[in-house]
Amino acid sequence: MISNQDSIIQVSAPGKIILFGEHAVVLEKTAIASALSLRTTVTFTPNTNNTLLLDFPDLPGFGIREWSLDEFKKLDHFPNDVDLLKPIECNELFQKELNKIIDIKGIHTFLFLFCALTKCNKAYNIKITSDLPIGAGLGSSASFCVSICAGLLKAFDTYICGGCKQCVDNGIVIDQQKQQQQFCDEQLNLINLWSLQGEKIMHGTPSGIDNAVATFGKALTFTRKNGYKILDKGIPPLRILITNTKVSRSTKTLVEGVIQRSKLFPTLIDPVSNLIDTISTQCIESFNQYHTDKDNDKLQQTMDLMFDMNQHLLSGCYGVGHSSIDTIVSITKSLGFHTKLTGAGGGGCVITLLKQDTTLDQLSSLKSTLSSNGFESWEATIGDPGVLINIFPIQK
Ligand SMILES: Nc1ncnc2c1ncn2[C@@H]1O[C@H](COP(=O)(O)OP(=O)(O)O)[C@@H](O)[C@H]1O
Ligand SMILES: C[C@@](O)(CCOP(=O)(O)O)CC(=O)O
Ligand SMILES: [Mg+2]
Numbered sequence: 001m002i003s004n005q006d007s008i009i010q011v012s013a014p015g016k017i018i019l020f021g022e023h024a025v026v027l028e029k030t031a032i033a034s035a036l037s038l039r040t041t042v043t044f045t046p047n048t049n050n051t052l053l054l055d056f057p058d059l060p061g062f063g064i065r066e067w068s069l070d071e072f073k074k075l076d077h078f079p080n081d082v083d084l085l086k087p088i089e090c091n092e093l094f095q096k097e098l099n100k101i102i103d104i105k106g107i108h109t110f111l112f113l114f115c116a117l118t119k120c121n122k123a124y125n126i127k128i129t130s131d132l133p134i135g136a137g138l139g140s141s142a143s144f145c146v147s148i149c150a151g152l153l154k155a156f157d158t159y160i161c162g163g164c165k166q167c168v169d170n171g172i173v174i175d176q177q178k179q180q181q182q183f184c185d186e187q188l189n190l191i192n193l194w195s196l197q198g199e200k201i202m203h204g205t206p207s208g209i210d211n212a213v214a215t216f217g218k219a220l221t222f223t224r225k226n227g228y229k230i231l232d233k234g235i236p237p238l239r240i241l242i243t244n245t246k247v248s249r250s251t252k253t254l255v256e257g258v259i260q261r262s263k264l265f266p267t268l269i270d271p272v273s274n275l276i277d278t279i280s281t282q283c284i285e286s287f288n289q290y291h292t293d294k295d296n297d298k299l300q301q302t303m304d305l306m307f308d309m310n311q312h313l314l315s316g317c318y319g320v321g322h323s324s325i326d327t328i329v330s331i332t333k334s335l336g337f338h339t340k341l342t343g344a345g346g347g348g349c350v351i352t353l354l355k356q357d358t359t360l361d362q363l364s365s366l367k368s369t370l371s372s373n374g375f376e377s378w379e380a381t382i383g384d385p386g387v388l389i390n391i392f393p394i395q396k
Helices: 068-073 092-101 105-118 141-154 185-203 209-216 252-264 266-293 296-317 323-334 361-374
Strands: 007-020 031-047 051-056 063-068 126-131 172-175 180-181 219-223 229-231 242-243 337-342 350-353 377-378 388-393
Touching: 007 063, 007 209, 007 266, 007 350, 031 141, 031 209, 031 266, 051 068, 051 105, 063 068, 063 266, 068 296, 092 105, 092 172, 105 185, 141 185, 141 209, 141 242, 141 388, 185 209, 185 252, 242 361, 252 266, 266 296, 296 323, 296 337, 296 350, 323 337, 323 350, 323 361, 361 377
Parallel strands: 051 126
Antiparallel strands: 007 031, 007 388, 031 126, 031 219, 051 063, 172 180, 180 388, 219 229, 242 350, 242 377, 337 350
16 A cells, blocks of 8 residues: 555645624634635645745745755754644744744744644645635635645544544545545544644634634534534525625734724623624524525525624624725625625625526626726635545656
8 A cells, every 4th residue: 555655645625605703703602604615725745855845826925935844843842742633732932933934924834733743754845726815704724724734634644533444545535536535524623623723823813613614614603612513404505796805904913803892892792792693593593494495585585684784793893894895885785785794804805695586697797896896706606525635646
């Protein structure tokens, strides 16, 4: 059998949209998210130079960089004694040491996961590409962390299930043509927990919803207390248009701002968070109702109202709106559609609820109005699978 250490490993994980509950989910409330068909792909190719070569074309100004593995191993706080089956946070002192090597949070995240999971015992060229816009609310950071963790655990044959048939052998083939495989649930849980440690370096206080949806895929509800729950019957056939404001923002700063506001003004912010929680739970109820009565009009009416309410609470009460988002809300409203931000807000992407019977002409008129205002939009495909893996033998 060819060892994984002598193979090319390719892993992909999806981005996501949050339908309801972003930010409130950090404050312990319920949120609902669905995986997107847009994915981040990581390719691990062994090298014989004792180096780590990173090729990150989507990270502005990064390009390709290479370090000797010894450069990391010699650091005083190198995570030597980590148990791979028990994910832990990055030691602050190690992060400070990484910061002296390179001052980019996303790269600290990568380097922490790489050092903790491989102990720098294997040299790799690693390429990461994404279909997702980076830093725009569609969960690129989580799909980045999930793909890295899944690939590195596989590279070292680290399985919390002990190496079940699904994880070690042929697995469940999701896509015959691409021969992509899925891990077992136990291994997915391990990947999810390691990815959360990565997200913590990027964001400080991630709720965990983004890495859960990038790991498990489909559509799920999430609370920090109870974790994720896959919506067994899926999401009703909603049509969603994603529009990118192209305004860049920092998830970390926005999340910190909302936490700060809720600490300073608990009597004002708690009821807002509770109302968002009610919107999320009402959404689940409406989905269940739809699965019974298939009443599209009723679902559309409720969802339209909840899109408006959630948007205004995020913008007016949590303070994570942006004038570009307001512009899209008003353009879409003038054409009869309801829009909310998705992810951290402050710019990034927004989602508009189309109707089941929105015609191609109506859609293209909506898209061209948005485009003439400088915004790019596309209809989303949601409910996609979570993290998937391919192994290729190296061609000699
Ligand atoms: N394909 C990628 N290549 C390199 N870094 C990435 C990639 N995707 C995500 N990242 C990291 O994630 C960060 C963006 O995460 P974040 O601000 O949470 O936005 P979002 O998750 O909404 O896209 C980037 O600044 C970068 O550090
Ligand atoms: C704002 C938040 O709810 C989602 C952030 O998503 P994104 O990184 O902006 O894609 C934060 C979180 O849940 O960790
Ligand atoms: Mg993110």
